[in-house]
Amino acid sequence: MSAYEHAEHIHAPPTTFFYKYxxxxxxxxIAKQYLFTAFFFLALGGLLAMVIRWQLAYPFEPLPLIGSLLKNTFVFDSAGSVRPEGFNQLVTMHGTIMIFFVIIPILVGAFGNFLIPLHVGARDVAFPILNALSYWLFLPAGVILFASFFVHEGPAAAGWTAYPPLSDLGPAATPGSGTGQVLWLVAIFLLGFSSILGGLNFLTTIIKMRAPGLTWSRLPLVTWAQFVTAIFQTLATPVLASATVMLLSDKLLGTSLFLPAGIHLTGDEPVAATGGGHPLLWQHIFWFYSHPAVYILILPGMGIASDLIATFARKPIFGYTAMVTSLVGIMGLGFIVWGHHMFMSGMSPAVGMAFMTSTMLIALPSGVKVFNWLGTLWNSSIRFTVPMLHALSFVALFIIGGLSGIYMAATPVDIFIHDTYYIVAHFHYVVFGGTLFAVFGGLTFWFPKMFGREMNRKWGFVHWLLTFVGFNAAFFPMHFLGEAGHMRRISTPTEYDFLGHLQPMNEWISWSAFLLGAAQLIFLVNFFGSMGKGRKSEANPWKSNTLEWSTASPVPFHNFDRIPTVYRGPYEYSSSAADGRGDWAPQDAPPDGRGHPAAH
Amino acid sequence: MTTATAHALSEHEQKVDRAKLGMWMFLGSEVMFFTGFLAAYIALRMSDPAWPSGHGRLNWPLAAANTVVLIVSSFTMALGVNAAQRNLTQRLRLCLGATALLGLVFLVVKAIEYNDKFHHGHYPSTDLFYGTYFLLTGFHGLHVLGGVIALTITAGMANRFSSKWFAPVENVGLYWHFVDIVWIFLFPTLYLL
Structure with missing residues (x-):
């Protein structure tokens, strides 16, 4: 132990602006770099959603103010109304931005980077330079994607899934399928590369750099979730990279891996010279990555919720081992369910049955998690702080999103609701209702540790309330829209007689969405305002156990004065171990009580 | 116990340990990257009964010679790691240089092959056979190029390595063997079947 400390070579903190920021x-x-970049994209993706909702509530009516400012662009015509083709581009970019440039960078880039070294008791990740490189691959990817808004004919229009042939055919098929789609593919490739490097960095950090005494069964569930997510990133993302390379080859080198022969757009000339490829091949390869990616989007959120719930229920997490096992179970199953995105593709019923079964099996580990969260809350004295409200919302909304997921995994049901608003409701319940609430919970929870100040609790509560109400008001009715047959990705629901009676509901959803969007301004003002003016925070404002709370707020450059030694698990609240010293026991507090923060 | 052992290692040994683990995981992701290509190749080939045999369309004797070149380069690479372990700086530099040179030979032969195909009007856009051929061998070639650059840099640093610290040599070696193994799969699949 002492030999190790003598050998430790600590660099001085950087002093110049360039090396510091x-x-x-x-x-x-780096975590903050990811966070602020993702905030920019969150605002952008949110604004796109607002325009989408305007068009769906009031098709082709000029959008006040913004429409006239941006008229004669790819999205708005000369009157300031949304163009039908522009609508597809809005939907595509909203999905792409929210998944690849908001949720993944916040969960993995921001939370993963910030928490993993602190939770394992290390000074930094295993490969700090590679970590910086990950961000500096992510940022150009974001810039390239953002630049695609400004190219001729605008950004990609083939959905965030970029299905060929639409994505493969060039601007003759739809505006944005030319340069916009190429930039989209390049951006996603770079992002994937960044993600792979990040994943193997985190894996190495967690495997090799845990502090003395920090066994696998003493690892906080946030970090366990990041570990499992990093496996997904390292092993699934490269498949997305090869998929984007193949689609780029179709577009730039003239291969036709995803194009069958004899596609005609206008006139008699078939568009693909050779053909022979299969659009379905793309779907298989894309979803082989992107279904695991769905779990990249939710698992870190589950980890955050677990830590928050244990802290504010002041109880050990119920079934720690089961929580870890279920994370690993979701990972294993996550690799073999991708076909459930393709029930409509005409796959053999036997294959469909296999994918249906594997998908429904995910309900088991997910159910284990939900019941363990409820078991943790059972008979506890809950502290309804802002982070806890978000964590509880996460559990409630994840249950709804999870149940609708099992429902639509049944092939006959899926054939009925496929590509309807039911699907939109489902994945927003998981990714917004689930993950984004976990993100808000995590940000309000770790804000003191990140910035050394506290966020305003009153405005935090108002933000949570409006977000919770606005979210449910906007997305719950979408289930009904979907059951009534309202298609996804159509710009003009009023064009169909059978959807006419649903228009009031569309208007209701849109105004709820505007409320939801406006509520986020409260969060941004609170967040950035508190960074400068918030009350100075103590080291452990929530009386939490994990290692990051044992060091100062904000965390000093070297994280810990000396590498901590871990004596216990992360969730020893209200236990006999904490006897006589408050109701919590930090992981680095020795069994005899020396070194407890109460003694400082 | 395991963590206690890990901390009994010096900081330096720990870094070596991490670097090797990181490299193995990087290779894992590389395997998945090529798996994406190979899966597409298999799906496209199986769905087309008229898919031509590579035997008649590609220059397999040249590719066979290239296979030997890569296998020999893996041997020189292994000799290089051995030289580093035994503190033989001069031999290490020689082995790394020879490996890089063999990699370069491979690329030159590949270029001759490509040139010949272009000369006969065979491009990636010609049909799916050539499309997948250029894609698979092209990306393998890019990996060889990356390896040659890494080997050259490592050879230039040869005097910094000793039997105490040669992790970069080992990692470049792991990567080089991986590139070799990918070719061992590609050669029969593309040229012989």
Whole structure:
């Protein structure tokens, strides 16, 4: 132990602006770089959603103010109304931005980077330079995607899934399928590369750099979730990389891996010279990555919820081992369910049955998690702090999104509701209702540790309330729209007689969405305002056990004065171990009580 | 116990440990990257009964010679790691240089092959046979190129390595063997079947 400490070679913190904030190798700075970049994209993706909702509530009516400012662009015509083709581009970019440039970078880039080294008791990740490189691959990817808004004919229009032939045919098929789609593919490739490097960095950090005494069964569930997510990133993302390379080859080198022969757009000339490829091949390869990616989107959120719930229920997490096992179970099953996105593709019923079964099996580990969260809450004295409200919302909304997921995994049901608003409701319940609430919970929880100040609790409560109400008001009715046959990705629901009676509901959803969007301004003002003006925070404002709370707020450059030694699990609340010293026992508090923060 | 052992290692040994683990995981992701290509190749080939045999369309004797070149380069690479373990700096530099040179030979032969195909009007856009051929061998070639660059840099640093610290040599070696193994799969699949 002492030999190790003598050998430890600690670098001095950087002093110049460039090394401090731009090319920083400090995991905490890189986490903030990811976070602020993702905030920009969150605002952008949210605004796109607002325009989408305007068009669906009031088809082809000029959008006040913004429409006239941006008229004669790819999205708005000369009157300031949304163009039908522009609508497809809005939907595509909203999905792409929210999944690849908001949720993944916040969950993995921001939370993963910030928490993993602190939770394992290390000074930084295993490969700090590679970590900086990950961000500096992510940022150009974002810039390239953003630039695609400004190219001739605008950004990609083939959906965030970029299905060929639409994505493969060039601008003759739809505006944005030319340069916009190429930029989209390049951006996703770079992002994937960044994600792979991030994943193997986190895996190495967690495997090799745990502090003395920090066994696998003492690892906080946030970090366990990041570990499982990093496996997905390292092994699934490369498949997305090869998929984007193949689609790029179709578009730039003239191969036709995803194009069958004899596609005609206008006139008699078939568009693909050779053909022979299969659009379904793309779907298989894409979903082989993107279904695991769905779990990249939710597992870290589950981890955050677990830590928050244990902390504010002041109880050990119920069934720690089962929580870890179910994370690993979701990962294993997550690799073999991708075909459930393709029940409509005419796959053999036997294959469909296999994918249906494997998909429904995911209900088991997910159910284990839900019941363990409820078991943790059972008979506890809950502290309804802002982070806890978000964590509880996560559980409630994940249950709804999870149940609708099992329902639509049944092939006969899926054939009925496929590509309807039911699907839109489902994945927004999981990714917004689930993950984004976990993100808000995590940000309000770790804000003091990140910035050394506290967020305003009153405005935090108002933000939570409006978000919870606005979210449910906007997305719950979408289930009904879907059951009534309202298609996804159509710009003009009023064009169909059988959807006419649903228009009031569309208007209701849109105004709820505007409320939801406006509520996020409260969060941004609270967040950035508190960064400068919030009350100074103590080291452990929530009386939480994990290692990051044992060091100062904000976390000093080297994280810990000395590498901590871990004596216990992360959730020892209200237990006999904490006897006589408050109701919590930090992981680095020795059994005899020396070193407890209460003694400081 | 395991963590206690890990901390009994010096900081330096721990870094070596991490670097090797990181490299193995990187290779894992590389395997998945090529798996994506190979899965597409298999699906396209199986669905087309008229898929031509590579035997008649590609220059398999040249590719066979290239296979030997890569296998020999893996041997020189292994000799290089051995030289590093035994503190033989001069031999290490020689082995790394020879490996890089063999990689370069492979690329030159590949270029001759490509040139010949272009000369006969065979491009990636010609049909799916050539499309997948250029894609698979092209990306393998890019990996060889990356390896040659890494080997050259490592050879230039040869005097910094010793039997105490040669993790970069080992990692470049792991990567190089991986590139070799990918070719061992590609050669029969594309040229012989």
């Amino acid at each position: 731009v090319w920083s190798t400090d995991h905490k700075v």
